[in-house]
Every structure is written in structure tokens, then in C-alpha cells.
């Protein structure tokens with residue numbers, strides 16, 4: 371069984387319990403982070419912790435653990451669970467406020483939970499062969515830049531994708547793709563420009579997205595941050611999604627329409643390979 375870290379204790383997963391009055395459970399008054407682990411090492415850790423601080427600040431949620439303490443917790447969890455490849459999930463809630471009350475009483479102690487998920491990241495068919503996506507309306511709230519645990523709309527979109535025989539969903543608002551249900555979205559236009567939606571309150575500021583834009587810059591790939599429509603995506607030469615646990619997954623069909631020739635394209639493959647090489651260098 372896995373070891374879980376919960377509020378200062380290392381416990382077997384069966385014994386790690388959270389109160390029914392915890393605000394994460396009652397109100398989704400909580401934020402989270404997911405950091406990939408490859409070759410037993412944390413990927414883009416500083417970026418994930420910087421975003422955690424930002425999410426905390428947006429919700430006036432005090433995080434009693436500093437960056438070094440959080441790094442030590444992540445590293446100890448990797449060791450205890452002998453994690454070679456997978457992810458570390460961190461959730462910070464405003465805590466157990468003793469009853470169901472919207473306004474949190476002063477002095478409530480936050481709840482911090484960390485656990486590991488062993489899974490393959492590099493050698494997965496989705497990364498190599500690509501995935502099929504649907505488009506569906508983005509019905510989420512207005513502060514998607516805060517990595518909060520209210521993920522009902524994302525669960526519904528993924529369920530709808532499965533119902534339609536696809537792998538994932540791209541979300542559409544006011545005629546433009548915002549992001550994937552749990553990823554950012556990039557397209558490569560027929561004139562070989564990499565395009566992704568600019569940062570704002572309407573998307574999560576993906577750490578992987580940021581790293582990929584830097585790599586594109588280094589590789590001399592022309593890139594622009596602007597919104598794009600589902601039609602432009604369907605007619606793009608390449609489409610891919612990015613996230614910590616997928617890195618880069620080519621999207622080979624949208625709503626049953628093949629993208630390009632229906633196979634992962636050269637820009638997507640190059641960025642994926644460069645990213646994997648870069649994170650292995652960064653760790654060496």
C-alpha cells in the first residue's frame with residue numbers, strides 16, 4: 371500500500387482520512403497541484419510550487435509550508451513509495467471548520483494531503499499515436515487560472531468524450547477553444563506557426579504550456595499566443611494538448627474529423643521529444 375502524507379503524518383493510504391467537515395469536501399474550498407515524476411525526479415517543480423503560491427494568494431489561503439519544506443515532502447514521498455515514473459498529487463484545503471459554514475471561522479488550520487500515483491508518462495500510446503478529441507461547451511467558472519479542485523465540468527466533459535467514443539474533450543467558449551478538460555491546447559497552422567491561447571482568467575496557466583513555449587523559442591519555431599476557433603483547429607496541420615502527466619499528446623481527430631493526415635505531425639513529435647530530452651538533461 372502507498373504511504374500518504376496528511377497534516378504532518380506519514381500514513382498507509384487506508385488510514386489517511388479527512389473530516390466530513392473539511393471545506394475541501396463540502397465546498398471545494400481547496401487547491402491542488404500535480405507534479406510529474408520521471409526517473410524518480412520531479413519535473414518543473416519550481417513552476418508548480420510558484421503556481422501553488424499564486425492559487426493560495428488568489429483565495430487568501432495561507433500555506434504554512436514554504437518551498438523547501440514542500441520540496442522535502444515531495445522527495446520523501448518519492449522515496450517512501452519508490453516512485454520511478456508517475457505523479458505527486460498535492461491538495462491544500464482551507465481545513466476542517468467544525469461545521470458546514472460558508473464563511474470560514476478564523477484560526478481554521480488548513481489540510482494538506484500528498485500522495486503518489488505510479489503511471490507511465492513517456493512510453494504511452496496516447497503520446498506516441500495520439501488521441502481523439504471532441505469539442506464541447508466550456509461551462510466552468512470564471513477563475514480557471516486558480517487551480518481549484520472544483521472539477522465537475524471537466525469530469526462531465528470527459529464522460530461525454532467517452533460516450534462519443536473519444537479520449538478527451540476540448541472546451542469551447544464564445545466560439546473559441548479555451549483549453550482541454552485537463553490540459554492546454556496548441557495548434558500548428560498550415561503556414562507552420564505554433565498557436566496557443568494567451569493567459570488570462572479563462573484558462574489554467576499550464577506549467578507544461580510555459581515550458582513548451584520556451585522550447586519552441588529555442589528551436590526557432592514561430593509561435594503566437596492568440597485565441598483560435600474549433601474550425602481553425604480542425605483545419606490545422608497539427609493539434610496537441612499539454613499537461614504535467616501527458617507532457618504532449620498529439621490530437622489526431624476532432625469531432626471525428628482527422629487532423630492533417632490523421633497521424634502525429636512533425637512539430638508535435640519534435641516538441642515532445644525535445645521536452646523529454648530537456649527534462650532528462652535538467653535532472654542529470
Ligand code: PMP
Nearest residue numbers: 552553554574576577578613614
Ligand atoms: N488546463 C487544465 C484545465 C488542467 O486541468 C491542466 C492540468 N492540471 C492543464 C491545463 C495543464 O497544466 P499543467 O501543464 O500545469 O499540468
